[in-house]
Amino acid sequence: MDRVPLVDYLVLDDEPHLVAHECRGCGARYFDRRCACANCSGQEFRDVEVQRVGTLRTFTIVAFAAEGVKVPYVAGVIDCGGTAVRGNVVNVPPDPDQVRSGMKVRLTTVSVGVDPTGVEAVGFGFEPID
Amino acid sequence: MAENVWILGIHMTRFGKYRDKDAVDLGAESALAAMADAGVTMQDIGVLSAGNLLGSVGFGQALQKQIGQTGIPVYNVGNACATGATALRVAVMAIKAGECDMGLAVGVEKLSGAGLLTGNARKEEGGPWVREGRFGEVAPLDGLIGTETMPGIFAQIGMEYAHRYGGADFELFARISEKNHAHSTLNPKAAYQKRMSLEEIMNDVMIAYPNTRAMCSANCDGAAAAVLVGEGKLRTLSQDQQRRAVKISASVLTSDPWRDGCQVLPDINTLTRQAAETAYEQAGIGPEDLDLVELHDCFASAELVHYDNLGLCEPGGAVEFFRSGAPWRGGRLPVNVSGGLQSKGHPISATGIANVWEVATHLRGEAGPRQIEGARVGLAHVIGLGSACGVHILEKAAV
Numbered sequence: 001m002d003r004v005p006l007v008d009y010l011v012l013d014d015e016p017h018l019v020a021h022e023c024r025g026c027g028a029r030y031f032d033r034r035c036a037c038a039n040c041s042g043q044e045f046r047d048v049e050v051q052r053v054g055t056l057r058t059f060t061i062v063a064f065a066a067e068g069v070k071v072p073y074v075a076g077v078i079d080c081g082g083t084a085v086r087g088n089v090v091n092v093p094p095d096p097d098q099v100r101s102g103m104k105v106r107l108t109t110v111s112v113g114v115d116p117t118g119v120e121a122v123g124f125g126f127e128p129i130d
Numbered sequence: 131m132a133e134n135v136w137i138l139g140i141h142m143t144r145f146g147k148y149r150d151k152d153a154v155d156l157g158a159e160s161a162l163a164a165m166a167d168a169g170v171t172m173q174d175i176g177v178l179s180a181g182n183l184l185g186s187v188g189f190g191q192a193l194q195k196q197i198g199q200t201g202i203p204v205y206n207v208g209n210a211c212a213t214g215a216t217a218l219r220v221a222v223m224a225i226k227a228g229e230c231d232m233g234l235a236v237g238v239e240k241l242s243g244a245g246l247l248t249g250n251a252r253k254e255e256g257g258p259w260v261r262e263g264r265f266g267e268v269a270p271l272d273g274l275i276g277t278e279t280m281p282g283i284f285a286q287i288g289m290e291y292a293h294r295y296g297g298a299d300f301e302l303f304a305r306i307s308e309k310n311h312a313h314s315t316l317n318p319k320a321a322y323q324k325r326m327s328l329e330e331i332m333n334d335v336m337i338a339y340p341n342t343r344a345m346c347s348a349n350c351d352g353a354a355a356a357v358l359v360g361e362g363k364l365r366t367l368s369q370d371q372q373r374r375a376v377k378i379s380a381s382v383l384t385s386d387p388w389r390d391g392c393q394v395l396p397d398i399n400t401l402t403r404q405a406a407e408t409a410y411e412q413a414g415i416g417p418e419d420l421d422l423v424e425l426h427d428c429f430a431s432a433e434l435v436h437y438d439n440l441g442l443c444e445p446g447g448a449v450e451f452f453r454s455g456a457p458w459r460g461g462r463l464p465v466n467v468s469g470g471l472q473s474k475g476h477p478i479s480a481t482g483i484a485n486v487w488e489v490a491t492h493l494r495g496e497a498g499p500r501q502i503e504g505a506r507v508g509l510a511h512v513i514g515l516g517s518a519c520g521v522h523i524l525e526k527a528a529v
Contacts, residue, residue, distance in 0.1 A: 033266070063339065064338065124275075
């Protein structure tokens with residue numbers, strides 16, 4: 001089946017990973033399309049691979065969201081070797097006793113759905129490392 | 131050195147649900163009441179700054195058509211939840227710049243029944259995947275890559291503080307909310323004046339852990355307005371006007387300086403700390419001089435971090451500050467004696483002026499049963515996510 005990544009900073013190869021745009025001037029990293037660096041205003045960037053394992057910096061368990069968003073789920077910020085990444089924590093019960101800041105997690109992929117042409121969109125999440 | 135600016139008159143409507151009044155009606159009610167409080171009319175006003183996020187473009191002009199079209203410049207301002215503070219600040223700047231000696235700032239929102247303020251609702255499913263937006267996303271990202279809901283974002287901010295410094299858990303966040311709901315019982319202008327027990331708060335509907343519904347700001351309708359005057363002009367007015375005037379000792383607006391990760395999870399701390407530091411420097415006073423604080427408790431988890439950001443405690447000491455009882459109305463430094471956004475309500479654009487109204491009313495000694503006795507100095511803080519932070523420090527008149 002053909003697959004597309006949910007976002008263009010997710011690379012779906014044998015070892016799926018995230019790619020950040022790193023400012024050549026100051027090293028600040030971003031995931032969105034850039035005009036210039038928000039830190040130093042530099043305009044030159046290079047793409048860098050983001051570490052696939054990290055530490056959960058903070059989280060919430062979203063129980064109430066917009067229509068169509070499946071709840072409850074764990075949303076958080078993961079420190080991947082110094083790069084902050086927003087993502088869901090998956091493969092863990094959405095229970096405050098099961099999730100804790102500081103826990104080690106690793107990148108994994110999550111299916112978002114299949115469109116009428118048979119193409120699957122694939123997103124990402126972070127799962128606890130046992 | 132630009133001259134000092136004072137609040138000559140100020141008003142907030144009762145916050146709640148107004149079925150028969152639109153944003154212009156509410157804004158007009160508050161603007162007219164603020165001018166009556168100041169003892170002036172539209173003929174005296176040299177600048178109007180107005181905020182109403184959910185209304186029409188040109189809200190300020192619509193307001194003028196109801197209260198007085200005098201040809202003065204109108205600034206329609208928008209800065210998320212800091213819109214009211216921004217309106218106030220525009221009037222302050224106009225007076226300091228010497229363009230006029232009196233200004234009117236108005237903030238209004240009709241927010242009853244608005245529900246969850248979130249990033250995006252799911253789009254209709256069915257078509258082929260199409261890349262859109264700055265992330266080249268093929269579907270809305272809220273819920274797929276973290277959360278874009280306000281309760282979820284502020285929950286993470288509180289949880290990050292809890293993890294870094296320890297001592298804060300679900301119960302502690304709920305106790306902050308318990309304080310604000312208790313305070314609201316003395317405020318007849320609050321949208322909700324119901325005391326809630328810790329159990330009721332913790333067992334309320336969970337929105338985004340650790341924030342239950344009772345720990346979230348209340349959507350409601352409301353308006354607030356202020357008449358500002360330059361010190362030179364104030365000295366030409368009556369003794370009674372001068373006695374009730376409240377000095378704006380500091381008026382500061384900041385945006386988000388870049389910090390690592392601030393585009394992943396909004397950093398509401400750095401810009402608040404910078405606003406507070408600048409405000410204390412402008413006013414020449416420190417947090418130890420404050421008699422009361424109205425801070426932006428859009429969620430219980432936000433109030434905790436702002437104790438620290440505003441310097442009300444030692445760095446890392448917000449939990450201890452709260453546990454000491456300091457921010458209760460009988461405590462060392464009462465915080466949100468109005469009931470805060472969680473019970474008084476949060477009609478977005480009105481909030482940044484309503485907080486100033488609360489502080490000013492105490493400094494005038496006119497707060498009735500909830501008066502903080504002997505209040506001479508107070509601080510009002512708001513933050514609009516994205517971000518904009520407004521801090522105003524107010525002082526009682528010496529005359």
